[in-house]
Amino acid sequence: MNAAAEEKVGPVEPGRLHQALGVYQSALAAQASDAGANEPESADEPASLRGILAVKREFPDPKEFLSLSLRLKRFTEVIGDKKLIKWGMVKHSEGGLEIHDAVVNALAAAPFRKSGVLDKDAFHELVKAEYIRLEAAEKN
DSSP, rough: OOOHHHSSOOOOOOOOOOOOHHHHHOOOOOHHHTTTOOOOOOOOOOHHHOOOOOOHHHHOOOHHHHHHHHHHHHHHHHHHHHHHHHHHHHEEETTTTEOOHHHHHHHOOOBTTTTBBOOOOHHHHHHHHHHHHHHHHHOO
């Protein structure tokens, strides 16, 4: 195991994760517009890798990048989470995808195992707590 994998994956500031998601999506959108010009996706650089590299350029600190990249790699798993869909925190529709801020904020703080696996039970508890916090703040 390399030194980076042995280090504890720390939480990130929710605003930084929101920003990293934007950078990642922009890189994917740029890939899609390039593909619209009849350029096939390179097997050497799939869209997901291109997105991660864009995030790495934007967030050069190794510890922060490690934490952000693990969270981004688990993002598709999170948006497909049946429990979050049932709770209405993630909504899939013809118009796209709607994700409650509580989900992204909780993902920013969620614990990961050394293997890079998201602790789902802790994550779900964080989503609930963050939802309650955001709803209370909205009422004030």
